[in-house]
Amino acid sequence: MASKLLNYCHLQALCSRHVFSPRLPHPTRAALTLLHFRPFSDAPSSPPPEKPHSYNNTRNDIGMEKGPIQTPSSLKELELVKFASIAETWWDPEGPFKPLHVMNPTRLAFIRSTLCRHFRKDPNSSRPFEGLKIVDVGCGGGILSEPLARMGAAVMGVDAVEKNIKIARLHADLDPVTSTIEYCCTTAERLVEEERKFDAVISLEVIEHVADPAEFCKSLAALTIPDGATVISTINRSMRAYATAIIGAEYILHWLPKGTHQWSSFLTPEELVLILERANITVKEMAGFVYNPFTRRWSLSDDISVNFISFGTKKVQ
Amino acid sequence: MVGMALACSLASMPLTKHLNVAIIDSNPALGSRVRLKKGDPPDARVSTVTPATISLFKDVGAWQYIEQNRHAYFHKMQVWDYTGLGYTRYNARDINKEVLGCVVENKVLHDSLLSCIETTDFQKTFHPSRLTSMTLHQSSSSMGMDSTLLKTTSSSLGHLAKLELSDGKSIFAKLVVGADGGKSRVRELAGFKTTGWNYSQNAVICTVEHSVENRCAWQRFLPAGPIALLPMGNNFSNIVWTMNPKEAGNRKLMNEDDFVKDTNAALDYGYGPHPKSSLLEMGDMFSWLRGDVTLSATEGFEVPPKVVKLASERMVFPLSLKHANDYASKRVVLIGDAAHTVHPLAGQGVNMGFGDALALSRVIAEGIAVGIDIGEVTMLKKYEEERKRTNIMMMAILDGFQKAYSVDFGPLNILRAAVFHGANYISPLKRNIISYASGDQRLPLFS
Numbered sequence: 001m002a003s004k005l006l007n008y009c010h011l012q013a014l015c016s017r018h019v020f021s022p023r024l025p026h027p028t029r030a031a032l033t034l035l036h037f038r039p040f041s042d043a044p045s046s047p048p049p050e051k052p053h054s055y056n057n058t059r060n061d062i063g064m065e066k067g068p069i070q071t072p073s074s075l076k077e078l079e080l081v082k083f084a085s086i087a088e089t090w091w092d093p094e095g096p097f098k099p100l101h102v103m104n105p106t107r108l109a110f111i112r113s114t115l116c117r118h119f120r121k122d123p124n125s126s127r128p129f130e131g132l133k134i135v136d137v138g139c140g141g142g143i144l145s146e147p148l149a150r151m152g153a154a155v156m157g158v159d160a161v162e163k164n165i166k167i168a169r170l171h172a173d174l175d176p177v178t179s180t181i182e183y184c185c186t187t188a189e190r191l192v193e194e195e196r197k198f199d200a201v202i203s204l205e206v207i208e209h210v211a212d213p214a215e216f217c218k219s220l221a222a223l224t225i226p227d228g229a230t231v232i233s234t235i236n237r238s239m240r241a242y243a244t245a246i247i248g249a250e251y252i253l254h255w256l257p258k259g260t261h262q263w264s265s266f267l268t269p270e271e272l273v274l275i276l277e278r279a280n281i282t283v284k285e286m287a288g289f290v291y292n293p294f295t296r297r298w299s300l301s302d303d304i305s306v307n308f309i310s311f312g313t314k315k316v317q
Numbered sequence: 318m319v320g321m322a323l324a325c326s327l328a329s330m331p332l333t334k335h336l337n338v339a340i341i342d343s344n345p346a347l348g349s350r351v352r353l354k355k356g357d358p359p360d361a362r363v364s365t366v367t368p369a370t371i372s373l374f375k376d377v378g379a380w381q382y383i384e385q386n387r388h389a390y391f392h393k394m395q396v397w398d399y400t401g402l403g404y405t406r407y408n409a410r411d412i413n414k415e416v417l418g419c420v421v422e423n424k425v426l427h428d429s430l431l432s433c434i435e436t437t438d439f440q441k442t443f444h445p446s447r448l449t450s451m452t453l454h455q456s457s458s459s460m461g462m463d464s465t466l467l468k469t470t471s472s473s474l475g476h477l478a479k480l481e482l483s484d485g486k487s488i489f490a491k492l493v494v495g496a497d498g499g500k501s502r503v504r505e506l507a508g509f510k511t512t513g514w515n516y517s518q519n520a521v522i523c524t525v526e527h528s529v530e531n532r533c534a535w536q537r538f539l540p541a542g543p544i545a546l547l548p549m550g551n552n553f554s555n556i557v558w559t560m561n562p563k564e565a566g567n568r569k570l571m572n573e574d575d576f577v578k579d580t581n582a583a584l585d586y587g588y589g590p591h592p593k594s595s596l597l598e599m600g601d602m603f604s605w606l607r608g609d610v611t612l613s614a615t616e617g618f619e620v621p622p623k624v625v626k627l628a629s630e631r632m633v634f635p636l637s638l639k640h641a642n643d644y645a646s647k648r649v650v651l652i653g654d655a656a657h658t659v660h661p662l663a664g665q666g667v668n669m670g671f672g673d674a675l676a677l678s679r680v681i682a683e684g685i686a687v688g689i690d691i692g693e694v695t696m697l698k699k700y701e702e703e704r705k706r707t708n709i710m711m712m713a714i715l716d717g718f719q720k721a722y723s724v725d726f727g728p729l730n731i732l733r734a735a736v737f738h739g740a741n742y743i744s745p746l747k748r749n750i751i752s753y754a755s756g757d758q759r760l761p762l763f764s
Contacts, residue, residue: 093693093694093695101695102695104687105683105684105687105689105696108687108688109686109687112686112687123686124331124332125331125332126331126332126333126335126685126686146688146690147687147688147689148688149688150688150689150690151687151688174476175476175690
């Protein structure tokens with residue numbers, strides 16, 4: 001398995017001069033179908049598109065490929081009930097999304113401390129993000145968006161999967177504080193076209209699923225106001241990450257379905273910093289997440305060899 | 318008391334003081350705020366608060382109110398049993414502290430917490446009624462009911478806990494904290510199972526008066542159970558006497574003079590001889606520890622002050638051990654006696670409860686800091702993990718003591734006497750015991 005991956009990387013390196021050039025179409029059909037295997041969507045995994053991926057074909061979140069987004073004509077009662085029952089799985093702390101729920105407070109702690117420091121907000125207030133506009137790119141079921149809204153921010157959550165947006169909206173409507181979140185089934189590029197701007201752009205655990213990370217970062221940067229914040233979290237492309245995040249999480253602990261992550265899509269911290277620099281974002285802080293299997297808790301640390309999160313600010317032109 | 322302590326703690330922290338708290342308590346003292354006067358006769362119900370609890374009260378700003386009313390710090394303690402084979406004396410100086418604890422009437426504790434919370438602009442509402450029913454998990458399909466109080470659409474309240482009170486009001490809440498004592502209604506309605514057993518002992522509680530001031534806590538283990546004499550201040554002391562239920566019934570009804578005589582006998586010469594102040598011979602055995610001898614090891618055995626008369630009514634309570642299997646589930650959490658009930662023999666019960674209140678308020682603050690819904694079960698489980706460990710350990714130790722002292726068997730008596738001597742003269746052990754009982758130490762031996 002490892003040698004196959006290494007060969008693949010080598011092949012990629014041969015095909016492309018720089019690490020950041022767009023990913024060429026995969027040589028084998030098997031690899032293609034693996035790329036299209038989207039474990040969290042119920043839609044049948046469709047065959048790969050005929051034309052090769054273009055620069056703008058980003059894949060936000062663990063979502064479906066681009067194409068006309070189907071929206072049901074009207075929300076019938078049955079549909080509501082169906083979505084409501086699935087909504088519980090996203091938000092079931094013991095369900096398939098449990099690892100995300102367990103990691104959430106740690107990610108929020110980092111976001112809280114960096115954003116409070118950058119925007120000079122009082123960290124002892126219970127709503128420190130009052131007055132800030134934040135967008136959560138790849139929000140999924142809204143696991144990150146809701147706490148951000150509770151902390152006082154005006155949150156917009158976007159995801160390319162219509163189902164996730166529906167689930168997120170249903171759950172957020174339960175609490176008046178989170179019902180103000182604006183959920184939209186769209187992509188970062190479309191938002192850029194609409195010329196939306198935000199004080200902070202947050203995209204956690206998304207960039208490793210995107211076809212062109214450099215372009216994705218450029219879109220995120222375009223959404224950020226000058227001197228605004230951009231927070232990106234992902235998994236490091238290290239051997240240790242292969243062992244823990246892929247073999248450990250997918251095959252041994254069964255935290256994630258097999259095939260969720262591709263080791264080759266991971267970015268090293270240096271690469272992330274560089275592509276952000278090219279997008280006019282200076283990375284100011286970086287931290288890692290470590291999991292303690294004895295206390296079963298995640299904590300922030302300096303160890304960026306597996307999961308890491310980075311906070312950057314948009315250069316003021 | 319423990320519930321009020323939680324409310325005070327939340328009111329005192331910047332992250333939580335914006336929370337809206339409804340306090341449901343059918344205690345009549347809550348409604349009519351009759352100010353306590355210093356000259357009030359002493360109540361029979363008191364609690365011994367450990368230094369850890371005293372710091373909690375000081376942190377929330379409630380201790381100043383206690384100092385204005387009757388309270389008694391004590392710095393000495395003596396424990397012995399009826400066999401007369403050994404005794405242990407503890408002194409706060411052994412761990413370089415000023416006090417081992419403070420004995421305060423429950424009404425004073427409650428009143429001080431109430432005063433503390435009234436001085437802040439914490440949003441609280443008092444509901445002087447009882448909880449009749451509670452609905453926790455409402456599916457989204459059962460929406461469409463509305464309460465008489467709230468005007469928001471019922472769909473937004475469907476996922477909250479709904480409480481119905483005996484006066485007809487309904488309350489919706491993100492988190493329900495059960496601090497309603499050993500027979501907790503919240504625990505019952507939420508479906509938490511408990512483990513435990515009844516001790517075949519009842520406790521007779523009353524306040525007595527001496528002719529001299531008492532500044533020491535006394536506990537003597539008798540064949541049927543321990544009798545404790547706790548100083549309350551102004552020459553008053555509180556008696557907690559554990560015995561089997563039949564005798565407890567008798568003692569409650571017998572006339573006052575007989576009761577006073579019985580009490581003096583129990584504390585002094587009844588049931589067995591005084592332990593010898595064997596400082597010299599026993600001291601030699603442990604002379605290799607001499608360099609580290611504690612102050613209290615050099616004090617001799619003292620006889621407790623004589624009881625002159627009864628100062629309050631006598632109350633009888635059945636004793637049991639009870640522990641909820643879980644402290645938390647979605648939107649519900651238990652603290653204090655609702656989560657755990659123990660034997661009063663070491664004065665730890667309410668202190669464990671105050672520890673729970675402090676831990677829960679801290680967990681809630683951490684949750685709010687990262688924007689989590691306070692009814693979220695993962696956050697509440699963090700509180701449960703932390704407190705369960707501590708509470709179960711303490712409960713095991715207390716239960717062990719209770720069982721060890723309920724048997725009158727020659728070799729066991731000698732073993733107990735040896736334990737008394739050991740605890741008295743082996744200084745590191747004594748210091749450990751005092752620190753653990755004072756709440757300064759989390760684990761009994763290894764820290």
